[in-house]
Amino acid sequence: MKLSIKSICEQIARILKREKKMLIIDNEVQVALKEELITDSNEQESQSHQEHIVSTGGHSIHESGKDENGVEVSSEFIRKQTSIETETDIILGVSLRGQSHIESNVGCQDYHLYEPIGSGWDILIVSDGAGSAKFAERGSKANCTIAMKLLSEMIRQNGWCEKDTLPSELEWYIEFSAICQRIKVIYQNKVKELNDGTVETDFNSTLLVCVRTPYGILAGHIGDGRMGYLSQNEEWHSLMMPHKGEEANQTLFLQNSWNVPCVPALKVSGVSVPETRIVNEVPKVLVLISDGCERSSWECSIWNDIAGKYLDINLPHPGFMNPLVESIRNELSNRFQLFADIIDRGTKACKMERDDKTMLIAIKSLE
Numbered sequence: 001m002k003l004s005i006k007s008i009c010e011q012i013a014r015i016l017k018r019e020k021k022m023l024i025i026d027n028e029v030q031v032a033l034k035e036e037l038i039t040d041s042n043e044q045e046s047q048s049h050q051e052h053i054v055s056t057g058g059h060s061i062h063e064s065g066k067d068e069n070g071v072e073v074s075s076e077f078i079r080k081q082t083s084i085e086t087e088t089d090i091i092l093g094v095s096l097r098g099q100s101h102i103e104s105n106v107g108c109q110d111y112h113l114y115e116p117i118g119s120g121w122d123i124l125i126v127s128d129g130a131g132s133a134k135f136a137e138r139g140s141k142a143n144c145t146i147a148m149k150l151l152s153e154m155i156r157q158n159g160w161c162e163k164d165t166l167p168s169e170l171e172w173y174i175e176f177s178a179i180c181q182r183i184k185v186i187y188q189n190k191v192k193e194l195n196d197g198t199v200e201t202d203f204n205s206t207l208l209v210c211v212r213t214p215y216g217i218l219a220g221h222i223g224d225g226r227m228g229y230l231s232q233n234e235e236w237h238s239l240m241m242p243h244k245g246e247e248a249n250q251t252l253f254l255q256n257s258w259n260v261p262c263v264p265a266l267k268v269s270g271v272s273v274p275e276t277r278i279v280n281e282v283p284k285v286l287v288l289i290s291d292g293c294e295r296s297s298w299e300c301s302i303w304n305d306i307a308g309k310y311l312d313i314n315l316p317h318p319g320f321m322n323p324l325v326e327s328i329r330n331e332l333s334n335r336f337q338l339f340a341d342i343i344d345r346g347t348k349a350c351k352m353e354r355d356d357k358t359m360l361i362a363i364k365s366l367e
Contacts, residue, residue: 077344079108082360083336090328091122092339093360098292100354109205110290110358111140117152119161120214124360125151128225128290130204130253139203143254146186147207150179155211166215166278173276176220180207180274181259204253208288210239212362217283220276222258224251224291226298228316229283230325236316239277242291243268251291285325286362287316292355296320296347320347325363 082093097108109129116122127143129136154175160167167175187200206223217239219227224242231237243252245268252258258266258273266273287297294300297320299313324342331338343359345351 077102077108078340080111081336081340082112082114084114085335086365088365090335090363090365091361092328092336092363093124093358094336094340094343095290095358096292096340096344096356098354098356101356107137108356109136109140110292110356111144112288112358112360113144113148114360114362115148115152117155117161121155121161122212122362123148123151124210124212124286124288124362126206126208126225126288126290126358126360128206128223128292128356128358133204133253134202135198136203136205139205139255142187142203143183143205143207146183147179147209150182151209151211154179160213164215166213166218166280169276169278172218172220172278173274176209176218176276177274180220180222180254183207183254184259187255200255201253204255206251206290207254208240210286210288212283212286214282216281217279217286218276219279220274222252222254222274225289226291226294226300226314226316227286227288228298229279229287230285230316230321231281232284234284236318236321237279238314238316239279240275241269241271241314243271243273243275245269282364283362284364285321287321288358288360290356290358292353292357293343293359295353296349297324297359325361328361328363329366 077097078094079097080093080095082091084091091114093112093114095108095110095112100106101108109131110127111129112124112126114122114124125144125147127140129138129140133139155161158167158175166172184200187203191198191200206221206225208221208223208225208227209219210227211218217229219239221227221240222243224244225240226242227239229237229239245251252268252273258268260266289297297317299315299317301310302313303309304311324339324346327342328335328339339359339361343350343357350357
């Protein structure tokens with residue numbers, strides 16, 4: 001097929017326009033990452049205050065304070081909270097400091113973000129910093145912040161919100177992989193700029209992403225944690241298989257060398273890196289968690305008599321999730337407080353969990 005000079009010029013103009021936008025977004029994410037790589041006075045003050053809490057032995061979800069963005073929160077142990085209610089949705093998120101981190105005076109290394117991007121599309125992101133990483137706390141926030149900027153810009157530039165269908169599975173995989181690789185490059189460039197002995201893996205953290213649309217769900221991840229949804233026929237389903245190593249608590253992180261070309265392509269525990277999925281159904285409930293919430297809210301260690309061992313069913317636990325959703329819908333005065341209380345100590349498993357805990361949940365209002 002022959003192209004006219006006019007058509008070729010139009011294509012070149014579109015490419016140049018997109019490149020110009022990408023330069024702008026690159027500058028924005030570079031600034032965002034720089035903010036995460038530098039400890040400011042506010043963070044130091046927050047850490048000092050947390051030391052006082054630890055010394056008194058207190059741990060109550062009802063204490064008041066501010067998160068690291070200066071937003072009023074209901075507990076000194078909450079790093080990040082999200083509470084949004086519209087006519088059609090209830091969005092709740094909490095990133096809670098784990099008991100082990102409270103005792104060792106280490107900040108919460110989980111983070112999450114939620115952002116509506118228009119036309120019924122919104123993005124939910126969760127990241128869990130590696131306990132062994134020097135700057136895990138900053139890495140998890142940087143992952144969320146930069147991924148949100150790149151994802152929203154990619155969706156807008158591709159015009160997905162204006163279409164009445166979802167992208168193909170191949171298109172979504174290519175775009176999500178490109179975003180993950182772009183984030184890695186940003187880390188690499190910033191580490192070189194710092195030139196102080198810091199390495200990329202000092203910021204090791206996972207990345208879980210869900211894009212909720214009027215036509216279904218786009219999901220992608222690197223690392224562990226869980227994502228799932230409640231279907232229109234009231235059945236819970238998983239949206240990912242976590243990347244887990246042979247040893248307990250071993251996983252893959254965004255900052256690792258997963259993108260080095262190899263044949264066959266890299267898989268961790270039989271799962272592609274990154275892993276992406278598309279669901280052509282609008283969920284009643286969408287939920288993302290860090291692995292600190294697994295024992296309470298997910299069927300991931302169920303004894304099987306035939307196999308003679310515990311199996312990872314990898315499904316949201318109806319015995320936890322259904323009462324949680326019902327309680328949130330029925331609560332009218334302070335939904336976030338109820339939600340945070342349940343995640344913190346609503347069950348025996350919640351109380352006993354020593355790791356940081358993050359849950360980000362989007363619930364469709366009952367009609």
